[in-house]
Amino acid sequence: MLRHTGKKRSFAHNLRLAILLCLNAGFINAAGFIAFAVLTTNVTGHAALLAVNLTSQGFRAARMVALWLLLFLAGAFCSSLYIGKVGREKSFAYTVPIVVIILLVLVVAIFGHTYRHRLPETEYFAGSLLFAMGMQNALVSMVSGSVVRTTHLTGMFTDLGIDLSGALLAGKPSNPAARRRILLRLTIIIFFLLGGLAGGFAFRAWRFAAFYVPCGLLLVVLFYDYFRVRVKRVIRGSLWQT
Numbered sequence: 001m002l003r004h005t006g007k008k009r010s011f012a013h014n015l016r017l018a019i020l021l022c023l024n025a026g027f028i029n030a031a032g033f034i035a036f037a038v039l040t041t042n043v044t045g046h047a048a049l050l051a052v053n054l055t056s057q058g059f060r061a062a063r064m065v066a067l068w069l070l071l072f073l074a075g076a077f078c079s080s081l082y083i084g085k086v087g088r089e090k091s092f093a094y095t096v097p098i099v100v101i102i103l104l105v106l107v108v109a110i111f112g113h114t115y116r117h118r119l120p121e122t123e124y125f126a127g128s129l130l131f132a133m134g135m136q137n138a139l140v141s142m143v144s145g146s147v148v149r150t151t152h153l154t155g156m157f158t159d160l161g162i163d164l165s166g167a168l169l170a171g172k173p174s175n176p177a178a179r180r181r182i183l184l185r186l187t188i189i190i191f192f193l194l195g196g197l198a199g200g201f202a203f204r205a206w207r208f209a210a211f212y213v214p215c216g217l218l219l220v221v222l223f224y225d226y227f228r229v230r231v232k233r234v235i236r237g238s239l240w241q242t
Contacts (some may be wrong), residue, residue, distance in 0.1 A: 026195025
């Protein structure tokens with residue numbers, strides 16, 4: 001999933017990445033919204049909110065929203081800077097950003113019970129998730145060659161509409177590449193929504209302990225290739241012995 005980059009990367013690799021990390025992003029977005037009343041996986045709404053607060057002279061709220069925008073940007077910057085320095089063709093380049101994301105989400109899971117709906121606490125907890133999701137979005141974009149985006153759906157719905165209209169205008173079954181694009185975009189949308197449903201139900205049931213779930217998903221992403229290779233070797237070894 002992370003081991004293959006560039007020409008070695010296949011549609012199946014991107015599909016697996018989309019399933020797991022769209023689940024993760026949808027989960028965090030829904031749970032974070034219920035917990036802090038803040039959307040933590042995208043910045044489009046925050047940009048509009050910033051403009052509204054500025055026009056109504058709500059400068060305190062505007063400062064907070066501007067901070068969230070900068071934290072998402074900083075997360076994307078730090079993730080892409082590290083991967084670029086190590087080399088995006090190296091699978092271990094993605095390990096450190098994922099570990100940092102896990103640690104940030106763990107902070108919310110462990111200390112979230114102390115949240116008392118005060119503005120500084122909202123800035124801290126929601127900002128941590130925005131930084132983490134900025135890191136995830138940049139990481140996924142770099143490993144997939146900008147094919148997969150997991151933290152927002154605006155572009156996905158737009159691209160899906162373009163692909164579906166192209167298939168309709170063609171008047172015949174679309175080519176395999178177009179069908180794969182449509183399938184990937186549908187997968188991203190569906191699993192983001194499923195993650196949101198899971199995050200909503202989980203947070204209502206378990207409160208801040210629900211944030212341990214995305215940590216587990218990220219661990220699966222981190223070790224997926226390792227365990228997959230080990231399982232293949234075990235199977236080949238057993239077949240060789242027989």
